[in-house]
Amino acid sequence: MLETPSTSKPEAEAKSKAKPGAYIECTGFELPKYHPVIITIDGPAGTGKSTVARQLAKRLGLDFLDTGAMYRAATAIMIDRKIDKEEVGELVSMVLGADLHFDWQHDPPMILAWDAPIDHRIRDDDVTLLVSWVAAIPELRHHMVRKQRVIGAQHPRLVTEGRDQGSIVFPDAAIKFYLDADPEVRAKRRIDQLGLADTMDLAQMCERIVKRDEIDSNRSDGPLVCPDDAIRVDTSKYDVQGVIDLLEQHTRERIADLISTE
């Protein structure tokens, strides 16, 4: 279900002109160039969060953070360093030692562990199969949340996507979105995205996605939830460009509102 924008376009436009300053040109609304703004996008797997967040960041001239990449990197480390699933302490200290960080010169930013790229590894099937389990480890989540807040401080104009960005990591974010879609739609998108049409059927992918949702939503720490103040978007009936357009419109309206009340 879609929230109705709180401000009409002409109203928002008028408000956005209330403050002088350096502005980025945009379609009807203006975003102050040096104004800090954190936008969170949360939601389950297969809602197109990454693509949408990345494109939205581009359109608005903001940085983009893929927090799933951090949990995937931790999972790749666990598998590749042959750390036993039960050895949570060992895993956490290994991930701490790896000093996961992003190279922001890359588009999208590239994740590194021990100063070496690990992005080529993080979408492999073995990682995807285990990542929800790893992402449910509270000690690891605390570490990631801290890191993400540091990133937010260093990149205060940011679109960040994940499962807990609006609820836990950036509860005061200026704008929060929650993307959702029917499990079947999400499964179909994942199959297309990964080029698995010949090897995996829809039911199998659907089952995997529902299982992952279940783990992500039921963990004790930072479960997947729609924050009360988030704009909820059912992406089932839109293509990617449609979702980005919609989020961009909401964002520009919200920002116009925010800066006019500062």
Ligand code: DC
């Ligand atoms: O968005 P993704 O598929 O790359 O996420 C991979 C896993 O990491 C997924 O199981 C959910 C988890 N995750 C999380 O728990 N918290 C986040 N902020 C981001 C991802």
